[in-house]
Each structure stands twice: as structure tokens, then as C-alpha cells.
Amino acid sequence: MIDMIKKFSFSRLSRDDKPIAIAATFILVILIAGTIYTLDRFGSAPLFSPTYLVQQLQIGSFLGIVAAGMMLVILISQIDLSVPWTLAAGAMTATAVGGEWALPAALVVGLLVGTVNGLGVAYLRIPSMIFTLGVNAVMRGLMVAQTGGFAPQTKATDLMRYIAAERTLGIPHAIFVWLAVSILLVIMLRRTSFGRSIYAIGNKEAAAYLSGVPTKRVTIIAFILCSVLASLAGVLLAGYSTKAYQGMGDAYVLPAIAAVVIGGTNILGGRGRYLGTVVGVILIVLLNSVLSIMEMPEAGRQIIYGLVIISMLLVYGRGEKATS
Amino acid sequence: MSATKQSDLGLRIRQNMGFSIAVxxxxxxxxxxHLAHPKGFSSQVLVQNSNEVFSLAMLAMAQTVPVLLGGLDLSVGAVMTLVDCLASHLLEGAGPSVGFGIIACLFAGALAGFVNGCVVVFGRIQPIIAxxxxxxxxxxxxxxxxPIPGGKINEDINWAMTNALGDFAETVGIFEDGKAAWFQPIAGVPTALVLLIIVALVTWVPFRRSVTGRTVYAIGSAEGAAFMSGLNIAGGKLAAFTLAGLFAGIGGIFMAIQTSSGNADIPMAGAYTLSSIASVVIGGTSLLGGTGGAIGSIFGTLILKVISFNFRVFDIAPLLQPLFEGLVLLAAVSLGALSxxxxxxxxELFR
Structure with missing residues (x-):
């Protein structure tokens, strides 16, 4: 029986689609398990209500935008650990500049950070793991020096409030931003030569270089996009919580990496679909939310979170043995 | 003979350029x-510095082993914290129970590392994400x-481990309570520093010379070639992660002894993990694997920490310190990349 189900569902899918299908199934499992709990405990099933789901998507949109940028960098087999303070710097710049220049100023910060990251990784060929770690420390230093180590007193502008927290037809605008970012990214990855170059570099950089792919330029642009998206997420988060604060990005980098990998993107780069990243983000956000509804203490949450990542990867993220 | 020895030393320095620069x-x-410090060149300053360095130095050693494989261990900070919390429960009493407690803590650290190794080897999941x-x-x-910071550590151990050798001898009651004449020249040496050297000599040096240690280096250089040479790949990886867990565990025990409590602080664990990566890189170990060593990572930690010590004596505005730390890290890795x-x-750039 189980074999039959397997035959008709997962095994027919391509290697890139299988993780997405499994992760999506797991999302349903989370929702059903949560509903069983709430029915038993409170006699109601709020998890399938549109209000709850829309609210989760709104929370997920910040992580989703960060994860979208992170995915680009992971696809070229790099990683960006400067995301936390790029996000915070974007938010702090936006609130400090204020007015109509808030959003452009924040994006320029992202652009600059991404350029530095890209130059270090592409030209100096420093492993991105350590270079972006250093850039993160520098950004943290700049922000601490700038703000004195306190949460800045400046408030989010009306525009930031509008795009992050307000709603049209009951749907928060942050979700539209995430949707727009997603559509642009999918078009870029699937329909442009830049997108194909990203996959080529991730598979074999030397081969991509010899085939005429401008590997350095593509690497730099990927890092710029990642940082710009991080600062955009920072602006949205500041708009959502009406102000910027120290360490606001710290909780985003590891979940973003986890979301990308749960979605089936190879951590070594070169393969993975964007839809998977979206599913991964939703999975992580829902898992967190359902566990907090169940009043699971932080300890239990961490353990379940780790076990879920491992077990998902054991199902479809296994590498191959090096035998030659 | 002496000429060969000299060129041998020159060759070794050139082969370990990153390490030599770090030292x-x-x-x-x-x-x-020490020149700038008002109490410079004193045992007191040395003791304080050693205590501050020890846990991160252990974590840097822990991080080195998976990095030599070409992987990365993002759990070292968590293992340290776990053992720290465990030690705050087990090291409260006195006598033999403390000894068993320490053994249990070491075992817990090694076990955590071994589990990492199993997930990586048998689960075939990339180390960084596993x-x-x-x-x-x-x-x-x-x-x-x-769930909340707390616990307590045997006070004698706390005193003995976080002071100079003289105090250690007095507490334990050896060498005429540390008053023996021959003992005086080394009585001012920090216990933590001695412990660090002992751990490095007893664990790392033999490991590096063993077949398993060589296997770890070989896997980091070229896993396929290591496999074709008949090396035990799975065993090497398991040993590497287990050793990493053991080192992280020692760091955790010391942290518990030093702070006399256990504290499961998630941001702190993350910060320690990231600092351990920075230490490894500054110490001359390549993140691509295959070259470097744990002794270099200790010096990497020392450099990171000494820079922040210098902020104190040179009276640099505290708000600027994080910025300087980041710039130093960036400068260090950029200089290393100039080759x-x-x-x-x-x-040749693509590897």
C-alpha cells in the first residue's frame, strides 16, 4: 500500500521537485497536527482559517525575502553571513534618513555591502563564509558606533508602515512585496542568461568560466542582490515593528539557510528551485507558530526544529559518496 | 648536519606561512x-588573560578538525553550552563525584560530536547544514x-583552575602546598594556560601523527584520492567530529568552572561558533580543508582576544571596538588572500 502511494506520488517527480512535494506534505502534517491539538484543547480549529494563514504569510514574508537572496548566493556555492547586520543596517538607515528617501537609502546600503562582499569573494577569492562574517562584524561595528548601542529613537516612515503593515482587501502589503520579489527572481533564474550562469557557476565554476560566463560579475551581482534583499527585509521589518533595533537581523540568517536547504537547494550550489525556498520558508514559519500555540518551551522547539531539518534532509538531501 | 636542520626549519616555516605569521x-x-598595561608582565594579568582565552581556544581547536575535512561545524558553540549546563549540575559536590562528573561531561561532549559525525557520514548530509x-x-x-541560568560549581575547583599553578598546588595539596623551592619559578604560571598546553599535547599532537589524523588531512585535500588510497574515510570523519565534540566539551567544562554556573544562552553560543571560525582562519587553516592545524587555531584565538585586550589598555572608545574587531578580521583574511x-x-583559482 505504502509502495503504491510512493509510486504514484513522489517517485514520479523529478529530482528537484521531490523535495518541494515532500516539504509541502509536511506543511499539511504540521497544520493537521496543530489542528488536532487545538480541537482537543480549545475545541476550535483556527489553523485553517484564512486570517491565521494570512498572518503567518505576513510574518513569513520577511524571512522569505531574506531567503530569496540567500538562495541566489547558495546557488553559486557561496554563503552570506553578513545578512543579519545588513538587514539591521537597512532598517536603521531607513528610519534615520526618514522621509521619501528612506527606502532608497536603505537599498543603497544593501548595494554597498553586497558590492564589498562580491569584490572580496570574486576578486580576492576569500571563502565567502569568512569574508561575509567579517563584513557582518564591520556592519555591526558601524551600527553600534552610529547608534551608541541603543535602539534608535527614529520611527519608521508612513511609506514603510504602508508597505509592511497595512492591508488591501485584507491582505498585508508585505505579502505583495514578497510575491513581487518572487516573481522577479523566478523570471531571472529561469529566463535570463544571468540566471542560467548562476546555476552554471554553482555546478562547476571552472567550466562556467571556460564557457565564457563572466563568473566574477555574476558572483558580485548575486551578492548585491542578496544584500539588497536583506536590507529590503530590514525596511519591511522596521515598518512592521514601527522602529529599528539592535540585533533585529540575528534571528534570520540560520532559518533562511535552513529554508533554502529544506526547499531542496543543494548547499553546495548548482541545483534547486525557487518554489522550494518559498515552501521551506512557510514550513519554518508554520512550525514555529504551531509549536508556540502548543506552548512548547524554547528547549523543545529547538530540538524539534533541528530534528525536522535533519529528517527532511535524510529523505532527500543526501549527497553521494566520493569514490573516485 | 646543522645546515640540513636549518633549511629544514626554513622549509617548515615556508610550508606553514599562515601559522608563522599568526605566531x-x-x-x-x-x-x-604588556608594555602598555600598568601591571604588565605580571602573573596576575597572565592569569586573567588565560582564563578569558581558554574556552574560545578550545572551540577553535574543535572547529579546526572538521574544517581540515573541508567541512564546518556550526554546532561547536551549542556543544560547549550543553556541556556547560551539564557541568553546572554534575560538578557541584566534592570528592570523587566531581571526577566522575568531569568524565561524564567529557563523554557528553564527545558523544555530541560523534552524533554529528554519524549524521554526516551515514546520513551523507553536508557538515555545515547537518x-x-x-x-x-x-x-x-x-x-x-x-531553562534559566544557574547552578553551582565546587568552589575549590573554581579557585584551583582559574588561578596560577601556585594556587592550584595549594588547593590540591601537592608540592608542599605549592611552597616547594623548586616549584617557585613556575608558581605564577596560569593553570588554564598549562591545561591548554596539556590538552594540545595529549590530544592534538598524537592525533595529527596517527593514521586517522593523516586520513583527516587527506580527506580535506582530495576525498576521492583518499578513498582510492584505501583510507578509512568513514572512520576518519567520525573521529574528526568526535574529537571536535571532545574539545568543545572541554571548553564547556572550563566555562562552567570559570563562571560557576550554567547558562544556555543561544546568542552567546552562536557568537562563540562564529568566533571559532574566525580563529581557525586567522590561525592559518584553509576553509577548503587539508592544510593547517589546531595549534595555529589557538594562536588565531590569541590574536582575536589580544586585540580586544588592547582596546582596554589603549582606552579606545568602547563603541568603536566592534568596528575595529571586524576591520582586523577583514584585513587579516584579505592579506592572506593577496597571494x-x-x-x-x-x-588555478577554481577549486
Whole structure:
């Protein structure tokens, strides 16, 4: 029986689609398990209500935008650990500049950070793991020096409030931003030569270089996009919580990496679909939310979170043995 | 004979350029620090510095082993925290129970590392993402043990381990309570420093010379070639992660002894993990694997820490310190990368 189900569902899918299908199934499992709990405990099933789901998507949109940028960098087999303070710097710049220049100023910060990251990784060929770690420390230093180590007193502008927290037809605008970012990214990855170059570099950089792919330029642009998206997420988060604060990005980098990998993107780069990243983000956000509804203490949450990542990867993220 | 020895030394220095630079840099900066410190060149300052360095130095050693494989261990901070919380429960009493407690803590650290190894070897999941997940699990276990900071450590151990050798001897009651004449010249040496050297000599040096240690280096250089040479790949990886867990565990025990409590602090664990990566890189170990060593990572830690010690004595505005730390890290890795400017064939850059 189980074999039959397997035959008709997962095994027919391509290697890139299988993780997405499994992760999506797991999302349903989370929702059903949560509903069983709430029915038993409170006699109601709020998890399938549109209000709850829309609210989760709104929370997920910040992580989703960060994860979208992170995915680009992971696809070229790099990683960006400067995301936390790029996000915070974007938010702090936006609130400090204020007015109509808030959003452009924040994006320029992202652009600059991404350029530095890209130059270090592409030209100096420093492993991105350590270079972006250093850039993160520098950004943290700049922000601490700038703000004195306190949460800045400046408030989010009306525009930031509008795009992050307000709603049209009951749907928060942050979700539209995430949707727009997603559509642009999918078009870029699937329909442009830049997108194909990203996959080529991730598979074999030397081969991509010899085939005429401008590997350095593509690497730099990927890092710029990642940082710009991080600062955009920072602006949205500041708009959502009406102000910027120290360490606001710290909780985003590891979940973003986890979301990308749960979605089936190879951590070594070169393969993975964007839809998977979206599913991964939703999975992580829902898992967190359902566990907090169940009043699971932080300890239990961490353990379940780790076990879920491992077990998902054991199902479809296994590498191959090096035998030659 | 002496000529061969000399060129041998020259060759070794050239082969370990990153390590040599790290040692040189540390000696210079630390000398300046003592010159500027009002109580410079005293046992007291040395003791304080050693205590501050020890846990991170252990974590840097822990991080080195998976990095030599070409992997990365994002769980070292979590393992340290887990053992820290465990130690705050087990090291409270006196007598033999403390001894068993320490053994249990070492075992817990090694076990956590072994589990990482199993996930990587048998699960065939990339180390960075496997340890990201197991790190969350260990953090959860640590939170179960210490939902809020607390606990207590045997005060004698705390005093003996975090002071100079003289105090250690007095507490333990050896060498005429540390008053023996021959003992006086070394009585001012910090216990933590001696412990660090002992751990390095007893664990790392034999490991590096063993077949398993060589296997770890071989896997990091070229896993396929190591496999074809008949090396035990699975065993090497398991040993590497287990050793990493053991080192992280020692760091955790010391942290518990030093702070006399257990604290499951998630941001702190993350910060320690990231600092351990920085230490490894500054110490001359390549993140691509295959070259470097744990002794270099200790010096990497020393450099990182000495820089922040210098902020104190040179009275740099505290708000600027994080910025300087970041710039130093960036400068260190960028200088190390300048050798690529000499590369003539672009293809050599891709590895």
C-alpha cells in the first residue's frame, strides 16, 4: 500500500521537485497536527482559517525575502553571513534618513555591502563564509558606533508602515512585496542568461568560466542582490515593528539557510528551485507558530526544529559518496 | 648536519606561512599589550588573560578538525553550552563525584560530536547544514538542563583552575602546598594556560601523527584520492567530529568552572561558533580543508582576544571596538588572500 502511494506520488517527480512535494506534505502534517491539538484543547480549529494563514504569510514574508537572496548566493556555492547586520543596517538607515528617501537609502546600503562582499569573494577569492562574517562584524561595528548601542529613537516612515503593515482587501502589503520579489527572481533564474550562469557557476565554476560566463560579475551581482534583499527585509521589518533595533537581523540568517536547504537547494550550489525556498520558508514559519500555540518551551522547539531539518534532509538531501 | 636542520626549519616555516605569521603577529601585539598595561608582565594579568582565552581556544581547536575535512561545524558553540549546563549540575559536590562528573561531561561532549559525525557520514548530509540542525538540538537539550541560568560549581575547583599553578598546588595539596623551592619559578604560571598546553599535547599532537589524523588531512585535500588510497574515510570523519565534540566539551567544562554556573544562552553560543571560525582562519587553516592545524587555531584565538585586550589598555572608545574587531578580521583574511595576485593561470583559482 505504502509502495503504491510512493509510486504514484513522489517517485514520479523529478529530482528537484521531490523535495518541494515532500516539504509541502509536511506543511499539511504540521497544520493537521496543530489542528488536532487545538480541537482537543480549545475545541476550535483556527489553523485553517484564512486570517491565521494570512498572518503567518505576513510574518513569513520577511524571512522569505531574506531567503530569496540567500538562495541566489547558495546557488553559486557561496554563503552570506553578513545578512543579519545588513538587514539591521537597512532598517536603521531607513528610519534615520526618514522621509521619501528612506527606502532608497536603505537599498543603497544593501548595494554597498553586497558590492564589498562580491569584490572580496570574486576578486580576492576569500571563502565567502569568512569574508561575509567579517563584513557582518564591520556592519555591526558601524551600527553600534552610529547608534551608541541603543535602539534608535527614529520611527519608521508612513511609506514603510504602508508597505509592511497595512492591508488591501485584507491582505498585508508585505505579502505583495514578497510575491513581487518572487516573481522577479523566478523570471531571472529561469529566463535570463544571468540566471542560467548562476546555476552554471554553482555546478562547476571552472567550466562556467571556460564557457565564457563572466563568473566574477555574476558572483558580485548575486551578492548585491542578496544584500539588497536583506536590507529590503530590514525596511519591511522596521515598518512592521514601527522602529529599528539592535540585533533585529540575528534571528534570520540560520532559518533562511535552513529554508533554502529544506526547499531542496543543494548547499553546495548548482541545483534547486525557487518554489522550494518559498515552501521551506512557510514550513519554518508554520512550525514555529504551531509549536508556540502548543506552548512548547524554547528547549523543545529547538530540538524539534533541528530534528525536522535533519529528517527532511535524510529523505532527500543526501549527497553521494566520493569514490573516485 | 646543522645546515640540513636549518633549511629544514626554513622549509617548515615556508610550508606553514599562515601559522608563522599568526605566531609572529601574536607575539608582537601581546608584547605591546604588556608594555602598555600598568601591571604588565605580571602573573596576575597572565592569569586573567588565560582564563578569558581558554574556552574560545578550545572551540577553535574543535572547529579546526572538521574544517581540515573541508567541512564546518556550526554546532561547536551549542556543544560547549550543553556541556556547560551539564557541568553546572554534575560538578557541584566534592570528592570523587566531581571526577566522575568531569568524565561524564567529557563523554557528553564527545558523544555530541560523534552524533554529528554519524549524521554526516551515514546520513551523507553536508557538515555545515547537518551541524546547523544538530546544534539546534543540543541547544534545546541545554535549555532543558538550564531553562534559566544557574547552578553551582565546587568552589575549590573554581579557585584551583582559574588561578596560577601556585594556587592550584595549594588547593590540591601537592608540592608542599605549592611552597616547594623548586616549584617557585613556575608558581605564577596560569593553570588554564598549562591545561591548554596539556590538552594540545595529549590530544592534538598524537592525533595529527596517527593514521586517522593523516586520513583527516587527506580527506580535506582530495576525498576521492583518499578513498582510492584505501583510507578509512568513514572512520576518519567520525573521529574528526568526535574529537571536535571532545574539545568543545572541554571548553564547556572550563566555562562552567570559570563562571560557576550554567547558562544556555543561544546568542552567546552562536557568537562563540562564529568566533571559532574566525580563529581557525586567522590561525592559518584553509576553509577548503587539508592544510593547517589546531595549534595555529589557538594562536588565531590569541590574536582575536589580544586585540580586544588592547582596546582596554589603549582606552579606545568602547563603541568603536566592534568596528575595529571586524576591520582586523577583514584585513587579516584579505592579506592572506593577496597571494592570488601572483597566480598566472586563472584556472588555478577554481577549486
Amino acid at each position: 609572529l603577529l601574536f607575539v608582537i601585539v601581546y608584547f605591546l599589550y 551541524t546547523l540542525a544538530t546544534g539546534a538540538v543540543y541547544m534545546g537539550l541545554a535549555l532543558f538542563l538550564r 592570488i595576485l601572483r597566480v598566472k593561470n586563472q584556472l
